[in-house]
Amino acid sequence: MKTLLALFALAVGLQATTVTSITCSGQTATVNATAHGLVASQGFELTGTSAQFNGTAVTVSTNSFTFTVPTGTACSTYTSGYTAVNAAIQLVQLPGVANPSNATVTEQVLGWFTTAYPNPLPCNLGANGTTCPVSAWPFANAAQNAAIVAGTTVEMYIPLTVAADTAATSVQSQLQTLYNSMQAGFAGYLLAQGYCFNGTAWVAAAAGSCH
Secondary structure, X not given: OOOOOOEEOOOOOOOOEEOOEEEEEOOEEEXXXXXOOOOOOOEEEEXXXXXXXXXXXXXXXXXEEEEEOOOOOOHHHHOOOEEEEEEOOOEEEEEEEEEOOOOXXXXXXXXXXXXXXXXXXXXXXXXXXXXXXXXXXXXXXXXHHHHHHHOOXXXXXXXXXXXXXXXXXXXXXXXXXXXXXXXXXHHOOXXXXXXXXXXXXXXXXXXXXXX
16 A cells, blocks of 8 residues: 555535624633634634744634633734635655565554643743654654643544555545544543542542642
8 A cells, every 4th residue: 555645634625714703701702703713622823923833622603713822922913814724634654664574554543632621831941942852754844743741732643554456545535534533522521631530539630639
């Protein structure tokens, strides 16, 4: 099978939708975009004259959705400069690994899962300044890496071993099915990361209560 370097999105055929306005209430931003096509807990990209922003939709209606503004950022930052919204990339296929002994190929795929229960990743402060985690995909842009640091996007490997003569379309279908199943866990809080129980309540590790 010929291994393809490809990007997949579950919302096949979804085109960028025009953003008519973005309003704020506290740290919650509401994006108004007619028939945007997103669902709750799905990742999105805002683009325009301002720098691209990647986030996770929290509540969703046909013509609008909300997201939580990153900690330390004013909500007003997002009320201008964004004119389009699109679904975020969900799967990135890396070069596969051939297994000649049994005529199979192990696909190396990154899943970018999105959650409305983010746990920000720490950045290390050193002599060279701030070093933050980045995607294992070397072509990830600044907004995608920022979403990983913010915890709204969680990057995980999805290994899949198939017969070497498997059609590319079959591999893509299997990967999308795997992604859908795992994303349901993130949307349902089953795969939320960074929380611990302190004897009284479940708390976020970022709050320092897990030390």
